[in-house]
Amino acid sequence: MTKSLQATSTDASVELDSITKSYGPTTIIGDTSIHINDGEFVALLGPSGCGKSTILKMIAGLAEPSTGTVSTGQKKVQGPGPDRGMVFQDHALLPWMTARGNIDFGLRSARPGLSKSERAEITRTHLEQVGLTDAADRRPARLSGGMQQRVGLARAFAIDPPIMLLDEPFGALDALTRRELQLQLLGIWEASQRTVVMVTHDVDEAILLSDRVLVMSKSPESTIIADINVDLPRPRHDASEDPAAETKTAELRKEMLSLLEH
Ligand SMILES: Nc1ncnc2c1ncn2[C@@H]1O[C@H](COP(=O)(O)OP(=O)(O)O)[C@@H](O)[C@H]1O
Ligand SMILES: [Mg+2]
Numbered sequence: 001m002t003k004s005l006q007a008t009s010t011d012a013s014v015e016l017d018s019i020t021k022s023y024g025p026t027t028i029i030g031d032t033s034i035h036i037n038d039g040e041f042v043a044l045l046g047p048s049g050c051g052k053s054t055i056l057k058m059i060a061g062l063a064e065p066s067t068g069t070v071s072t073g074q075k076k077v078q079g080p081g082p083d084r085g086m087v088f089q090d091h092a093l094l095p096w097m098t099a100r101g102n103i104d105f106g107l108r109s110a111r112p113g114l115s116k117s118e119r120a121e122i123t124r125t126h127l128e129q130v131g132l133t134d135a136a137d138r139r140p141a142r143l144s145g146g147m148q149q150r151v152g153l154a155r156a157f158a159i160d161p162p163i164m165l166l167d168e169p170f171g172a173l174d175a176l177t178r179r180e181l182q183l184q185l186l187g188i189w190e191a192s193q194r195t196v197v198m199v200t201h202d203v204d205e206a207i208l209l210s211d212r213v214l215v216m217s218k219s220p221e222s223t224i225i226a227d228i229n230v231d232l233p234r235p236r237h238d239a240s241e242d243p244a245a246e247t248k249t250a251e252l253r254k255e256m257l258s259l260l261e262h
Contacts, residue, residue, distance in 0.1 A: 010038070012073060012163050015036075018068040029222055039193045042212045043206035045206045046201065056199050085161035085165065099147075102151055103154055130181075146180075161194070163194070170205065182208055186236055190236075207230055213226075214226070214228075
């Protein structure tokens with residue numbers, strides 16, 4: 001895979017230091033601290049409405065904590081920045097541009113230093129990575145939901161920010177497409193080892209992808225109730241039979257499901 005020039009410093013750690021978030025009189029998120037290491041894949045797992053997207057937006061610089069501070073690379077977050085990229089559930093593609101055009105446009109905006117031919121090469125590689133080479137010249141209206149989501153992921157990974165924020169990126173997809181994209185994301189991540197924070201309410205997705213799963217309680221005053229190491233071998237994208245790993249996976253699933261029930 002092409003390893004491209006990084007515009008920003010190399011410390012891609014994420015720190016939330018005693019943050020809370022209130023809307024009016026309601027404290028949605030209670031006192032919460034999170035530390036994510038450079039290169040770690042962390043899932044935020046919790047029930048709907050507990051504040052997962054809000055935490056991701058605070059890291060992205062799209063929302064501010066009511067108290068406490070959020071930092072990336074030891075610098076206080078004061079708005080969006082080139083060290084962070086976000087993938088939303090509703091892929092947000094530009095409808096008048098082709099799949100290739102969307103990725104190229106993202107690159108042109110985020111990494112203006114690249115030449116046209118460098119952009120073309122990065123776009124080509126990333127379209128190939130998500131299996132869209134043959135659909136490169138189609139506009140979003142002619143792509144299925146799964147294909148649109150692939151373009152969204154390819155666009156984000158082409159920009160290659162040190163920190164990737166994924167908000168239920170596979171939420172709207174059917175089970176088969178979802179699995180396929182999860183495995184593609186695993187392949188991309190295992191090759192690039194960027195810091196990833198992924199929001200999900202899917203226990204199996206969290207276990208398949210993450211190094212660590214942070215389980216959140218229900219809102220109001222939700223907080224992290226467990227910090228669970230996913231001690232399974234990598235690479236994980238070839239789902240070969242490994243009885244020890246299967247036992248471990250079943251244990252983790254049970255532990256997480258019981259935490260989510262409270
Ligand atoms: N801008 C806002 N104004 C008021 N309430 C909000 C706003 N954004 C989110 N909320 C509330 O905060 C809670 C957490 O939302 P969210 O972070 O989207 O949860 P999740 O992603 O875990 O489903 C929800 O109850 C939601 O209604
Ligand atoms: Mg959400």
